[in-house]
Amino acid sequence: MMLRGLWKLTWIEIKIFLREPLGAFGTIGFPVLIFLVLGRVVGRGQAPPSFAATGFIRVGLPVLASILITLSAVLSLVTIISIYREGGILKRLRATPLRPQTILTAHVIVKLILTASTLALMVLAGKRYYPVGVHVPFFSFTIALLISTWSILSIGFLIASIVPTARFAQPIGAIILYPMIAVSGLFVPVESLPPALHAVARVVPLTYTVSLLEGIWKDEAWSAHMGDVAALAVVFVICTALSAKVFRWE
Amino acid sequence: MGPVIQVSGVRKTYGPTVAVDEVSFEVNDGEIFGLIGPNGAGKTTTMECIEGLRMPDRGTISVLGLDPFRHVYKLQERIGVQLQQAQLQKRIKVWEAVDLWASLYQKKAIDGENLLKQLGLADKRGAWFMNLSGGQKQRLFIALALINDPEVVFLDELTTGLDPQSRRTIWDLVRGIREHGKTVFLTTHLMEEAERLCDRVAIIEHGRIIDIDTPERLVDRHCPERTVVLTTDDAVAEERFRAIPGVEAVICNDVRFTIRGRGDDFVTEVIHCLSENRMRVTDFRTILPNLEDVFLKLTGHSIRD
Numbered sequence: 001m002m003l004r005g006l007w008k009l010t011w012i013e014i015k016i017f018l019r020e021p022l023g024a025f026g027t028i029g030f031p032v033l034i035f036l037v038l039g040r041v042v043g044r045g046q047a048p049p050s051f052a053a054t055g056f057i058r059v060g061l062p063v064l065a066s067i068l069i070t071l072s073a074v075l076s077l078v079t080i081i082s083i084y085r086e087g088g089i090l091k092r093l094r095a096t097p098l099r100p101q102t103i104l105t106a107h108v109i110v111k112l113i114l115t116a117s118t119l120a121l122m123v124l125a126g127k128r129y130y131p132v133g134v135h136v137p138f139f140s141f142t143i144a145l146l147i148s149t150w151s152i153l154s155i156g157f158l159i160a161s162i163v164p165t166a167r168f169a170q171p172i173g174a175i176i177l178y179p180m181i182a183v184s185g186l187f188v189p190v191e192s193l194p195p196a197l198h199a200v201a202r203v204v205p206l207t208y209t210v211s212l213l214e215g216i217w218k219d220e221a222w223s224a225h226m227g228d229v230a231a232l233a234v235v236f237v238i239c240t241a242l243s244a245k246v247f248r249w250e
Numbered sequence: 251m252g253p254v255i256q257v258s259g260v261r262k263t264y265g266p267t268v269a270v271d272e273v274s275f276e277v278n279d280g281e282i283f284g285l286i287g288p289n290g291a292g293k294t295t296t297m298e299c300i301e302g303l304r305m306p307d308r309g310t311i312s313v314l315g316l317d318p319f320r321h322v323y324k325l326q327e328r329i330g331v332q333l334q335q336a337q338l339q340k341r342i343k344v345w346e347a348v349d350l351w352a353s354l355y356q357k358k359a360i361d362g363e364n365l366l367k368q369l370g371l372a373d374k375r376g377a378w379f380m381n382l383s384g385g386q387k388q389r390l391f392i393a394l395a396l397i398n399d400p401e402v403v404f405l406d407e408l409t410t411g412l413d414p415q416s417r418r419t420i421w422d423l424v425r426g427i428r429e430h431g432k433t434v435f436l437t438t439h440l441m442e443e444a445e446r447l448c449d450r451v452a453i454i455e456h457g458r459i460i461d462i463d464t465p466e467r468l469v470d471r472h473c474p475e476r477t478v479v480l481t482t483d484d485a486v487a488e489e490r491f492r493a494i495p496g497v498e499a500v501i502c503n504d505v506r507f508t509i510r511g512r513g514d515d516f517v518t519e520v521i522h523c524l525s526e527n528r529m530r531v532t533d534f535r536t537i538l539p540n541l542e543d544v545f546l547k548l549t550g551h552s553i554r555d
Contacts, residue, residue: 092336
């Protein structure tokens with residue numbers, strides 16, 4: 001069987017993660033806490049909210065939060081893989097019938113579960129302060145977010161395959177991933193960007209993530225966003241193929 | 251049954267560096283075979299080629315009748331591996347590691363709890379990997395190498411960095427593995443370890459195998475010298491010692507003599523000389539050459555250099 005040991009490894013990795021100092025709090029608790037604090041500060045002061053402000057709070061903020069959480073999950077995946085490689089853990093796992101793809105899949109599942117729980121908590125917490133409520137298609141949004149996360153995780157794999165040491169993994173990953181937010185159309189619509197950046201935005205995968213997430217959050221039809229899904233799928237295929245080629249176990 | 255491992259004409263280079271050059275040897279069923287040599291001699295590379303983790307540039311390897319690189323997954327079901335400088339997740343618990351490893355193999359694993367007990371880790375089963383001592387970590391790695399009841403066990407520099415006490419415990423465990431009918435292939439740069447554990451050893455340097463045999467025969471072949479150190483106040487002792495058959499050197503330091511000669515009978519000859527002349531001896535000691543001396547003789551330098 002190809003994925004022998006997958007569930008055991010996944011479960012062990014979750015337990016190990018929760019044993020890390022600040023592991024659970026830093027990844028799940030902290031973003032929710034920030035969200036709550038922001039909610040108290042911003043949410044209360046808005047008696048008659050301006051249209052622009054509600055626009056960002058109702059659509060931009062949830063999408064931004066989702067993307068930030070996904071990016072931090074990807075960065076932590078990059079870091080873990082490079083720590084495992086540097087410490088000889090990957091090498092030790094390789095000397096068993098455990099398949100390489102099982103190890104990577106286990107880590108992806110761990111990250112997806114953590115991302116999902118963080119988001120679920122935020123939605124619960126957000127209900128008190130943000131007027132999102134019933135209009136949001138949570139199920140579709142979750143699917144959209146999973147597609148986006150898979151795609152961004154594959155970029156993470158590629159980074160994890162290339163970074164030389166664990167010390168560089170986090171900063172290099174951050175340098176590659178975070179600037180993508182700026183041109184992704186989240187704060188400034190892609191059409192309003194300078195022409196040079198316009199071209200950049202077209203090749204940055206996050207642009208399609210933002211378009212997809214915003215659209216689905218606003219309850220637009222999936223058919224309107226098939227281009228985004230296709231673009232994200234292409235990113236996934238390219239990055240996975242590349243990282244399979246350049247992946248180093250030690 | 252024929253040899254369990256057959257290595258023939260294996261060569262492996264990393265860029266311009268030749269790590270392993272024309273290495274050939276066989277490992278028999280049920281023996282402890284040691285590959286010994288200084289750090290950087292090519293021991294680990296050779297072992298990793300046999301385990302299927304690296305592909306040799308040239309030559310053929312067969313382990314349990316399988317080509318290790320092409321049938322690596324099939325082979326991994328039947329062998330147990332302990333790697334040099336391997337680590338586990340810092341916060342994985344001992345029992346979790348054993349449990350995970352047990353789930354990775356197709357055939358039913360052996361009882362992990364019992365294994366931990368045998369290896370003296372029962373009271374550490376809930377401890378995190380990072381909190382184990384060096385000796386405990388190595389015993390855990392032995393447990394992981396044995397969990398699938400393998401036919402061949404590979405141990406790479408098993409006791410490096412351990413204190414003498416832990417080292418002895420581990421040696422006993424390795425002998426126990428052989429007594430269970432398994433074949434053990436190990437590497438070490440500790441000559442004492444090779445001498446005490448191995449049925450046969452191959453001496454490797456600069457990627458080449460210099461000689462292969464039992465430790466005793468290697469010593470006999472390359473270092474036939476025997477040395478006797480004794481203390482006597484006999485006035486004509488030096489003269490008498492020089493007359494012993496096979497003697498090569500007599501060094502006198504006041505009443506203390508170092509007598510060197512060759513041949514299996516040399517020590518008997520010395521004793522004969524002492525008793526025939528009724529010499530009064532207050533101390534008597536023989537120094538036998540060991541693998542360390544063999545290595546020095548074969549390579550011209552000590553293994554520690």
